[in-house]
Amino acid sequence: MTRCCESVCFINGTFPPEIHGGAENYIINTAKELQSRGIEVCVITTKKLDRLSDTKVESSTVKEIPVFRFAPPNIASRSTFPERPLYQKAIWRLIDATNPYSYYQVSKLLDTLKPDLVHTNNLMGISSLVTRAIRESGSDHLHTLHDYSLLCPTGSPRTNVEKEAVRTISNSDPVVDAFTKFQKLLAVSPDIVTAPSNHVISEHKKRGLFDQTPTHRVQLGVAKTKDPVKTESLNHRVLYVGRITERKGLDVLLEASKSMESVHFDICGTGPYEDCVKNIAKSIDNVVYHGYVKDGKLQRLRSKADLAVVPSLWMENSPLTIYESFARGIPVVASDIGGIPELIEHGETGALFEPGDSNSLVDTLNEMLDKDKISRMSSNVLTWADNHTIESHVDQLIPLYNRALE
Structure with missing residues (x-):
């Protein structure tokens, strides 16, 4: 028995x-x-x-x-x-x-x-x-x-x-x-x-x-969301949520932001690398480092984001931030490294870029920041989240x- x-x-x-x-x-x-x-x-x-x-x-x-x-x-x-x-x-x-x-x-x-x-x-x-x-x-x-x-x-x-x-x-x-x-x-x-x-x-x-x-x-x-992101128009906003450590690839993200002046980048989180990120962010007009944010503010930032980004430089296992973004209807652009490719289907639920390569990140973000693509991928990731x-x-x-x- x-x-x-x-x-x-x-x-x-x-x-x-x-x-x-x-x-x-x-x-x-x-x-x-x-x-x-x-x-x-x-x-x-x-x-x-x-x-x-x-x-x-x-x-x-x-x-x-x-x-x-x-x-x-x-x-x-x-x-x-x-x-x-x-x-x-x-x-x-x-x-x-x-x-x-x-x-x-x-x-x-x-x-x-x-x-x-x-x-x-x-x-x-x-x-x-x-x-x-x-x-x-x-x-x-x-x-x-x-x-x-x-x-x-x-x-x-x-x-x-x-x-x-x-x-x-x-x-x-x-x-x-x-x-x-x-x-x-x-x-x-x-x-x-x-x-x-x-x-x-x-x-x-x-x-x-x-x-x-x-x-x-x-x-x-991941918990189901009652308030998925609306995709009627592009806000040209990209959101990072996670630990602020060097291995998370924030340097790559900040370098990429310099080449994308028309796109706004929000960075949320705390960690041992936050002083460096804070100082660099102050010198880039289209980047805001928020530090630790409570859930209410995080959800407001997610409601404005077209894409989430996970620029990791190490072999991630299965980042929960990707699951959470999908549950809000936000496609994810992330490093093609570790277990991340098991979560993201390029062009369907987000996109993958070469880890450590800011030019590759810029090209991928520009490719994905398209109203029709965002709308279709948003629907796909909500379905994915419903099954996970x-x-x-x-x-x-x-x-x-x-x-x-x-």
């Missing part, structure tokens, strides 16, 4: 309010949908280590989801280690990957919670050793790949590809090779692996991770949960 999953424990290195990114949003949205179907959920995560008492487990709720947090002893927390010098980052990453305290606390929590299934996400910050705690607890285990943090200490491997900043994974990169072998020694393979792109699954399998584990592409889900809701995502996820239990 097939068992049905009745309780799920999510594990992630961080959780709001510590960090509120793609993986964290994914857990919240998935957990809420599971709750609506009568499945019990909880989250195990970390918090900042400000005092010794922070190492103890603290329970709370986030959006009515039970959350259990503890601070693993280390030289910094997950949210602050990127600000440290390189040698300290290396020390932090080594301690993080092999942290016995994380293993100990997760073991205790799983013994108490006794979930049917553990759904791990980003393990950076909570240690790869927790996979051993999961195996020993007797719970079944599904892992979702959100990035490359099992292959590279930074989560976004780097080598020279035409432009120095473009990220990819080199087959001969000694750092990647050594780190991958290290992770294979530490981590225990889950019962099932999912990812929103075939690309990220392929990159892990090429390096010997999960080569004996069932893997499935399960694309993300959080409900449809969980419809695919639950059978995999039940399969893991078998």
Whole structure:
């Protein structure tokens, strides 16, 4: 008789309010949908280590989801280690990957919670050793790949590809090779692996991770919109929404904007590269950097945008900002890199351009900024979004949960 999953424990290195990114949003949205179907959920995560008492487990709720947090002893927390010098980052990453305290606390929590299934996400910050705690607890285990943090200490491997900043994974990169072998020694393979792109699954399998584990592409889900963008006329506006980091390709976008004076560019988001973006944007008349924006303002900006842009320089997995743009009826122009081409059909739901090439971005934007094309693509992306809701995502996820239990 097939068992049905009745309780799920999510594990992630961080959780709001510590960090509120793609993986964290994914857990919240998935957990809420599971709750609506009568499945019990909880989250195990970390918090900042400000005092010794922070190492103890603290329970709370986030959006009515039970959350259990503890601070693993280390030289910094997950949210602050990127600000440290390189040698300290290396020390932090080594301690993080092999942290016995994380293993100990997760073991205790799983013994108490006794979930049917553990759904791990980003393990950076909570240690790869927790996979051993999961195996020993007797719970079944599904892992979702959100990035490359099992292959590279930074989560976004780097080598020279035409432009120095473009990220990819080199087959001969000694750092990647050594780190991958290290992770294979530490981590225990889950019962099932999912990812929103075939690309990220392929990159892990090429390096010997999960080569004996069932893997499935399960694309993300997005909330349906009640207010799609109207396309009666062109506004000649392009919108960027995302983290403000160098790997996101903001330099390429800003350079392209200089050649498109008749097009207005809005940039929304925060991150370590924001001071640089803010200063450059001040010198370009057709660019406005908004920083962090609340949902109301973001929706107003989306209502004016003809196109969204994702100019990433690294191998993105499956950017949620593309899903969110589609749900508002906004086609997307994005870098032809990583898992992005699995989301965008050129000329139908947006367009792809050469990553790192501002001239290619200019040409592609000019090609797509056409009233008839925008109108047709807007209709296409709304249909796409209707088929990629959080409900449809969980419809695919639950059978995999039940399969893991078998």
